[in-house]
Amino acid sequence: MIPFVDLGAQYRVIQPQVEDAVLRVLRSGQYILGPEVEALEDELASFAGVPYCVTCASGTDALVIALMAKGVGVGDAIFTTPFTFMASAEAIALVGATPVFVDIDGRSFNMDPAKLHLAVDKCRAAGALEPKGIIPVDLFGLPADYSAIHAVAEHFGLFVIADAAQSFGARIGNRPGTSLSEVACTSFFPAKPLGCYGDGGAVFTSDAELDSLFRSIRVHGQGSDRYEHVRLGITGRLDAIQAAILRIKLAAFERELEDRQRIAAEYNIRIADAGLELVTPFIPEGMRSAWAQYSLLAANAAAREAVRTRLGENGVPTAIYYPKPLHLQHAFADLGHKEGDFPVSEEVGSRIFSLPMHPYLASETIAHIVDSMRG
Numbered sequence: 001m002i003p004f005v006d007l008g009a010q011y012r013v014i015q016p017q018v019e020d021a022v023l024r025v026l027r028s029g030q031y032i033l034g035p036e037v038e039a040l041e042d043e044l045a046s047f048a049g050v051p052y053c054v055t056c057a058s059g060t061d062a063l064v065i066a067l068m069a070k071g072v073g074v075g076d077a078i079f080t081t082p083f084t085f086m087a088s089a090e091a092i093a094l095v096g097a098t099p100v101f102v103d104i105d106g107r108s109f110n111m112d113p114a115k116l117h118l119a120v121d122k123c124r125a126a127g128a129l130e131p132k133g134i135i136p137v138d139l140f141g142l143p144a145d146y147s148a149i150h151a152v153a154e155h156f157g158l159f160v161i162a163d164a165a166q167s168f169g170a171r172i173g174n175r176p177g178t179s180l181s182e183v184a185c186t187s188f189f190p191a192k193p194l195g196c197y198g199d200g201g202a203v204f205t206s207d208a209e210l211d212s213l214f215r216s217i218r219v220h221g222q223g224s225d226r227y228e229h230v231r232l233g234i235t236g237r238l239d240a241i242q243a244a245i246l247r248i249k250l251a252a253f254e255r256e257l258e259d260r261q262r263i264a265a266e267y268n269i270r271i272a273d274a275g276l277e278l279v280t281p282f283i284p285e286g287m288r289s290a291w292a293q294y295s296l297l298a299a300n301a302a303a304r305e306a307v308r309t310r311l312g313e314n315g316v317p318t319a320i321y322y323p324k325p326l327h328l329q330h331a332f333a334d335l336g337h338k339e340g341d342f343p344v345s346e347e348v349g350s351r352i353f354s355l356p357m358h359p360y361l362a363s364e365t366i367a368h369i370v371d372s373m374r375g
């Protein structure tokens, strides 16, 4: 089997620097937060195009910290899509609020801003929950439609926390996606575009007050002194070893992002040339995806199974993100949703699949993958 994400190939390129960096941390005696983490936060903030970055223990913690800082709790409605990883909606429920799902656009797989407007209206009319904020998700690395989403947010007085777990490095025009909303959250899980060698995440903002709230919440609601707690928080710190590794990887990241653009373009061309009945990814004019995934739509579920079988027989792994949308997950049964509630998410979930995608994918391998899809 060829690897779906080849972390080994990346490691071979950066091995001496990573091993030096890890040894440096081991010998320093400072294992959680400290100078490596502070240096990383400065470097990440600059890459993300914002003044403030607070690293944390995972992308999920980043979302939880952001929601806690915004004072979200019981009785609040936070709008997100059902076609995403569990954490986007889980973080909302973990702070006691209610995830209100908004269906996706069938081409970008991101939140449909027109449906968002309708959902907020409906929620206000129902009166049971107070609309507070929106968590758009940049699925597969493609930024959500922020200009339209921010217009809805302003209209209703809602905040926007971008779930940029899959899209660190993405751009709209020449602006980093992480700089467009009041808050953006990302993940450094190993398989994300910028991954560490364990769990990690970060919250980005241009607001100094939010920055200090994030820092306090990250460490049990710490006040001005270690054993003074002015609010509730979590154990959300990043390890120094992960920070040191991320600093090495961040230095190579822009080159990797460019390689991902080239690889996605090569997939697009080869798939078009092969005349396969597959819909290739839609990237709106002026956007740069971070290409966390390269995902295709088959004509239907049976056609998807046929092409995945052919790929598997040729040693090519595939993945399905996401086979079961969140509104149909048992964990959210309390929300009372049923099949048919979010038809675009359900249909896309029945037709989508992802091909191997990482910056070290060779041209010959791409050719082999596309050849393997032919009937």
Ligand SMILES: *Cc1c(COP(=O)(O)O)cnc(C)c1O
Pocket: 058, 059, 060, 061, 084, 085, 087, 088, 137, 163, 165, 166, 186, 187, 188, 189, 199, 200, 201
């Ligand atoms: C990975 C992911 C998260 C959570 O990140 P972790 O670091 O795994 O906690 C949140 N949202 C989306 C869309 C993700 O893909």
